[in-house]
Amino acid sequence: MPGEERAAVHHVSKVYGAGPNRVDALRGVSLTFGAGEFVAVTGPSGCGKSTLLHLLAGLDAPTSGTVLVNGTDLGRLSEEERAAFRGRTVGVVFQSFNLLDILTAEENVALPLVLAGVPAAAAARRAQEALARVGLGGRTRRRPAEMSGGEQQRVAVARALVSAPVLIVADEPTGNLDTENGRAVFDLLRGVAGENQRTVVMVTHDPVLAGRADRVVRLEDGLVRSS
Ligand SMILES: Nc1ncnc2c1ncn2[C@@H]1O[C@H](COP(=O)(O)OP(=O)(O)OP(=O)(O)O)[C@@H](O)[C@H]1O
Ligand SMILES: [Mg+2]
Incomplete structure (x- = not known):
C-alpha cells in the first residue's frame, strides 16, 4: 500500500556522556520513512547522522522519544x-565493509543466518541468491582480500539483504569507494529499495548521490534542517 509508514522517530533526543563531556547528538528529531522509500540523510560532520541510523537500526536506544520500525515501538522491547x-x-x-577476512563471500553473507539458527545448506543457498542479486554470483568463493572495494561493499549489501529485511540503513556506504564503484553501490541500494516495499x-556526503534519492533529509547540529 503506497504511503504506508515503514519507520519513524518521534521527538527523539540522544545525549552522550554527562557533565562537561555531555554531547547532544540529536535534539528532538521527528521523521517518517515511507514503505519503499529511498531516503538520503546529509549534513555536516557531527550533526547526528550516524546516531539517527543507529537508533533506526535498534543498535542503540534514544535518551528520550520514540523509535518505530514496522509498527513496533523499539523502546518497548528488551535489549535481547x-x-x-x-x-x-x-x-x-x-562505510567500512566489516567482512571477516577468513570467510569467503558466501560464508560472510550466510553468517547472520547461521547465527540465527538457519541450517547450513539453506543458509548457503540464500547467500548465493543474495550474492547473485548484487551481481556477484560468480564470486561466491572469493575471500575479501581477493575482491575490490566495490565488490566487498556489494558483499556487505548482500549480507544486509540475506535476511529479507524491510528496512536497510546504510552509513556512508560509498564513502570508501571511488566514484564509479560508489555509483554502482548507490544504484544497487536504490534498486533494492523498490523491492517488496x-x-x-x-x-x-555526496550531493550528487543525495540528489538522486526520493527524498533528502538534512540534519544540522542535532536537528532536522529540512526533509
Ligand atoms: N559513542 C559516543 N560517545 C560520545 N559522543 C558521541 C558518540 N557517538 C557520537 N558522539 C558525538 O555525537 C555527535 C553526533 O555524532 P554522529 O556520529 O551521529 O555524527 P555524524 O553526523 O554521523 O558525523 P560524520 O559525518 O562525521 O560521520 C558528535 O558530536 C559526536 O562526537
Ligand atoms: Mg557518521
Missing part, C-alpha cells in the same frame, strides 16, 4: 528482543 527484531527486520551497511535510509 531488540537484537532479535533487528535480525529479522533491519539490514545494516557501514523495502525502505532504504542512506547517509551520504
